[in-house]
Amino acid sequence: MDIIFEQQLKPAARDTLSAALVMAEQGIFVSPGFGVENTVCGCKNSTCFRPGKHPFIQERPDYASLDQNEIIEMWDRSDLNLIVHTGRRSNLLVIDIDHRDGGFETYLDELAGLALFQSTFAVATGSGGIHFYFRCFEKVGSRKDGIAPGIDICCDATKRENISYVVGPYSKHISGGVYKPLEPKPIITITSNDIERISAKAKKRATRR
Numbered sequence: 001m002d003i004i005f006e007q008q009l010k011p012a013a014r015d016t017l018s019a020a021l022v023m024a025e026q027g028i029f030v031s032p033g034f035g036v037e038n039t040v041c042g043c044k045n046s047t048c049f050r051p052g053k054h055p056f057i058q059e060r061p062d063y064a065s066l067d068q069n070e071i072i073e074m075w076d077r078s079d080l081n082l083i084v085h086t087g088r089r090s091n092l093l094v095i096d097i098d099h100r101d102g103g104f105e106t107y108l109d110e111l112a113g114l115a116l117f118q119s120t121f122a123v124a125t126g127s128g129g130i131h132f133y134f135r136c137f138e139k140v141g142s143r144k145d146g147i148a149p150g151i152d153i154c155c156d157a158t159k160r161e162n163i164s165y166v167v168g169p170y171s172k173h174i175s176g177g178v179y180k181p182l183e184p185k186p187i188i189t190i191t192s193n194d195i196e197r198i199s200a201k202a203k204k205r206a207t208r209r
Contacts, residue, residue, distance in 0.1 A: 016082035017075040019169040021068055026187070028090045029064035032056040032074050033081035033167065036174045042079060051174045052126075053167055055083050062163040064089075082168030082179075086142070087156035093136035093190055094166045096152040098129045103150020110202050111151075120188040124180045126173020131166055134190035146195075148202035153195070 020030040034042035034056050041051035043058070055061040057074070064085045065071055086092045097107045107130070111117055116134075123131045139156055142164040146153030157164040171179045 014170055015078075016080055016168065016170045017072070020071050020075070020082050023084060023168070024066045024068060024071055027066065028092055029066060029085040030071060030168070031064040031083045031085065032077075033083040033171065035077075035079040035081045036172050037079065039174055039176075041174070042077075052081055052172060055163075055165075056080055079172075081171035083165045084168040085163065085165045086154045087164050088137075088139060091135050091137055092187075093134045093140055093153065093155040095132045095134070095147060096125075096129065096154055096166065097132070098150045098152065099127070101145070101149035103148065104129065106148050106151060106202050110204070111147075111198060114198065114201075116188070116190060116194060116198065119185060121185045122182045123169050124182055125167070126171070126177030126179050127175055128177070130182075131179075133187045135187050136190055138192050140192060140195065147199045151202060 016032070020032075023030050032055070034052060034054060036042065036052035039051070040046075041048040041054075042056075043051075043054070048054075055063075057063050064083070065074070084090075084092070084094075086094055097103055107117075117132055121133045123133070125131055136155060140153065141158055142155050143153045143158075145151065154164055154166050167173075167179060169179050169181050173179065
């Protein structure tokens with residue numbers, strides 16, 4: 001059940017649809033999201049508060065699929081972003097390293113050397129952060145700053161939000177950046193004990209600041 005984009009995608013096929021099909025083969029639910037063009041979200045809403053970061057199927061934002069033919073049918077535009085659904089439906093947890101609140105510095109100082117982060121599939125986000133992908137077979141709620149300030153957990157949806165997801169590889173960010181896979185690696189498993197351990201390590205650094 002390894003997902004290694006650089007080995008599974010031909011250079012000419014590095015786009016959101018191709019990435020969606022590879023992920024679906026691994027049992028990860030996917031759906032299309034609105035893309036961005038010239039800093040404007042594809043939904044054309046001038047007050048959109050999540051440009052390029054929300055599902056294309058607005059009437060059913062939680063809808064996602066593993067079926068290859070259905071995914072191809074959903075991708076009826078070439079400018080769509082990729083929505084990767086996390087949580088137990090996909091057995092997927094993503095740790096989101098952001099520059100906000102010193103998150104990236106905490107990652108560099110405390111987490112970058114850990115085997116968990118060195119061994120798993122990761123995506124450089126369009127804003128300059130990193131998404132680390134993990135298999136997770138436990139219920140873990142999505143939490144902003146769930147690891148430490150600026151380091152979020154994206155897994156199972158909370159009561160307030162009925163879906164949880166991240167923007168996937170080859171999607172476009174409002175800044176003009178593109179979400180790009182890093183080194184070819186599998187998605188390894190993370191446990192709740194692992195999360196507690198890395199959170200304790202990261203928060204020590206945050207309290208020292």
